[in-house]
Amino acid sequence: MKTLYVEGDSLLHRLAPRTKLLGLAAAGIALFLFRSIPPLALAAVISVAIYASLGIGLRQSLARLRPIFLTIAVVALFTLLVGSVEEAATVLLRLTSLMLLAAAVTATTGIGEFIDEITLAAWPLERLGLVKAADIGLSIGLVIRFVPEILDRYHAIQDAHRARGLKPRVLTLAVPLIILTLKNADEIAAAIDARGIRAQR
Amino acid sequence: MTTRDLVLAALFAAIIVSLGLLPPITLGFIPVPITAQSLGVMLAGVVLGSKRGTFAVLLVLLLAAIGLPVLSGGRGGLAVFAAPTTGYLIGWVFAAFVTGYIAEHFVDRGQTGLVQGVNFFLAALIGGVVVLYAFGITYLALVTGLGFSKAFLGSLAFIPGDCFKALIAALAGRAVMVGYPLLPQRA
Amino acid sequence: MDIRFEEAEARFDGRIVLHPLTLSLSERRIGIIGLNGSGKTTFARMINGLVIPSSGHVVVNSFDTSKDGEKVRAETGFIFQNPQNQIILPILKEDIALGLKNRKLSRQETDVAVARVLQRFGISHLAGRRAHELSGGELQLAALASVLVTEPDILIMDEPTNQLDLKNRELVKRTIEGLDENIMVISHDLELIEDFDRVLLFHEGRLAADGRPADTIRRYRELTR
Numbered sequence: 001m002k003t004l005y006v007e008g009d010s011l012l013h014r015l016a017p018r019t020k021l022l023g024l025a026a027a028g029i030a031l032f033l034f035r036s037i038p039p040l041a042l043a044a045v046i047s048v049a050i051y052a053s054l055g056i057g058l059r060q061s062l063a064r065l066r067p068i069f070l071t072i073a074v075v076a077l078f079t080l081l082v083g084s085v086e087e088a089a090t091v092l093l094r095l096t097s098l099m100l101l102a103a104a105v106t107a108t109t110g111i112g113e114f115i116d117e118i119t120l121a122a123w124p125l126e127r128l129g130l131v132k133a134a135d136i137g138l139s140i141g142l143v144i145r146f147v148p149e150i151l152d153r154y155h156a157i158q159d160a161h162r163a164r165g166l167k168p169r170v171l172t173l174a175v176p177l178i179i180l181t182l183k184n185a186d187e188i189a190a191a192i193d194a195r196g197i198r199a200q201r
Numbered sequence: 202m203t204t205r206d207l208v209l210a211a212l213f214a215a216i217i218v219s220l221g222l223l224p225p226i227t228l229g230f231i232p233v234p235i236t237a238q239s240l241g242v243m244l245a246g247v248v249l250g251s252k253r254g255t256f257a258v259l260l261v262l263l264l265a266a267i268g269l270p271v272l273s274g275g276r277g278g279l280a281v282f283a284a285p286t287t288g289y290l291i292g293w294v295f296a297a298f299v300t301g302y303i304a305e306h307f308v309d310r311g312q313t314g315l316v317q318g319v320n321f322f323l324a325a326l327i328g329g330v331v332v333l334y335a336f337g338i339t340y341l342a343l344v345t346g347l348g349f350s351k352a353f354l355g356s357l358a359f360i361p362g363d364c365f366k367a368l369i370a371a372l373a374g375r376a377v378m379v380g381y382p383l384l385p386q387r388a
Numbered sequence: 389m390d391i392r393f394e395e396a397e398a399r400f401d402g403r404i405v406l407h408p409l410t411l412s413l414s415e416r417r418i419g420i421i422g423l424n425g426s427g428k429t430t431f432a433r434m435i436n437g438l439v440i441p442s443s444g445h446v447v448v449n450s451f452d453t454s455k456d457g458e459k460v461r462a463e464t465g466f467i468f469q470n471p472q473n474q475i476i477l478p479i480l481k482e483d484i485a486l487g488l489k490n491r492k493l494s495r496q497e498t499d500v501a502v503a504r505v506l507q508r509f510g511i512s513h514l515a516g517r518r519a520h521e522l523s524g525g526e527l528q529l530a531a532l533a534s535v536l537v538t539e540p541d542i543l544i545m546d547e548p549t550n551q552l553d554l555k556n557r558e559l560v561k562r563t564i565e566g567l568d569e570n571i572m573v574i575s576h577d578l579e580l581i582e583d584f585d586r587v588l589l590f591h592e593g594r595l596a597a598d599g600r601p602a603d604t605i606r607r608y609r610e611l612t613r
Binding site: 148187 | 433438461465468469470474475477478482486487489490518519520535
Binding site for chain 2: 001002003004005024028064065067068071072075078079082083087090091095098099100101102103105106107109110111114115118131135136138139140142143144145146147150151154170171174175177178179181182183184185186188189192193198
């Protein structure tokens with residue numbers, strides 16, 4: 001799976017992940033405090049400038065932002081139909097700014113940095129006995145590891161349908177996919193314990 | 202959480218991610234193409250129960266947040282949490298929990314197949330549709346200033362597809378329970 | 389290596405899978421054979437504490453599996469039937485490093501240990517590959533590397549040549565022959581264990597024969613006739 005991180009040496013790349021995340025949270029709150037168009041328009045211009053400074057390129061940026069921008073645009077359009085121009089512009093500017101800033105943090109922060117940050121953030125929860133911080137990194141690794149295998153299995157089940165002249169249906173695909181995948185769980189769990197990866201309580 | 206629970210949740214998160222990578226399905230009688238990913242959220246509750254199901258969904262959202270394109274249509278990154286539809290993503294967590302909780306408490310191995318199926322359907326419908334839309338519509342209403350009734354109106358088109366998914370989740374949940382029982386049972 | 393079974397019995401859901409067994413093992417290379425469902429995998433899993441005896445004790449290098457699971461697992465490495473499920477993280481070198489996590493090594497020490505074990509099995513070129521893309525033989529070597537990086541005293545392998553083509557089977561066989569660890573191999577591939585120091589035969593949950601490979605294998609053939 002390709003991550004959305006982009007190699008680079010911009011100011012945002014060099015900032016600590018925590019600074020970026022706290023900055024994003026602050027920006028998110030600020031964007032919802034502004035209620036008039038001029039400051040929101042200014043925020044949108046600044047957000048575009050920040051995103052542009054990363055040097056991702058127009059085509060790549062469009063590919064990344066289009067799906068989310070489309071939902072924002074559709075909702076803004078709907079707001080225009082049932083509300084006022086001002087309301088629609090507020091929604092459009094506010095959410096587009098937030099989207100750009102969030103995408104900028106994502107593009108400049110590697111997965112490893114995020115996992116380190118999450119592990120640190122989870123430490124108080126570990127003290128309370130709710131989660132084990134190290135489990136988070138392990139779980140993320142497990143998911144990334146098994147997605148390609150599940151897709152392969154999905155195609156194999158699809159082929160098995162075709163070979164027997166059956167029309168593939170959501171239900172008859174999903175059920176064997178789930179059973180076959182989860183049946184591995186016992187052996188994977190045994191392997192994790194056998195290798196002493198997850199120190200026992 | 203035991204290692205097995207952790208692995209089950211991670212594998213199910215991988216299934217939810219995989220479902221999002223498959224092309225959306227168009228059903229003849231519903232105008233909007235449905236993605237199998239939100240079906241995965243209901244399935245997580247129905248198959249794994251509340252605790253592991255919730256953890257599976259949280260993992261998917263965590264992967265999206267740290268920049269992996271794991272949501273349907275290749276979406277990912279923190280920007281997905283800046284969309285007007287973010288309420289639905291937050292709702293996933295509670296949808297899986299409620300679906301799982303109801304399934305754990307109302308589906309029993311001693312029941313007939315029909316009763317099990319109906320109970321699974323109600324679990325998926327209450328968790329995966331009622332709870333999910335409560336979060337999705339509230340968020341949409343607040344973030345856009347549209348107000349509840351208009352936000353509800355705007356979401357209406359998707360509800361039939363999600364009810365259909367609840368039906369699929371119920372049938373699949375029963376089939377998985379027969380083939381590989383995992384749901385924690387009442388004492 | 390010193391493994392002792394003391395009246396150890398295993399049950400699943402009340403059904404006896406392994407009848408009470410008393411046995412002591414110290415040979416360097418031990419083979420385990422028997423029909424499917426004869427109890428041999430359960431026997432092997434009892435040695436690294438994945439299965440705890442329902443009565444009796446299993447003691448590995450003076451650690452009781454029911455009390456010191458963590459220590460027993462540090463003494464024993466286990467290669468599962470399907471190595472596909474054994475590689476836990478997406479990238480091979482990350483997965484191998486995972487086993488060292490509890491050692492609290494520095495990043496540099498970890499890198500050195502990982503590089504050394506990859507080199508040992510001739511798979512340095514696979515370090516950055518996705519586990520998902522490895523072939524059957526590569527996967528088996530990767531599993532060996534991921535387990536032996538922690539330097540266990542005993543290595544248990546559950547049907548290591550299962551599902552391999554002839555070329556990969558030869559590769560794995562040669563690799564096993566070259567291991568200087570204490571090894572214990574469960575196999576249907578009788579050729580693999582024919583020059584081992586000791587071979588155990590399980591049948592219907594009991595130890596049916598125990599001794600030199602030729603004798604045990606002969607007894608196995610008689611049983612299945």
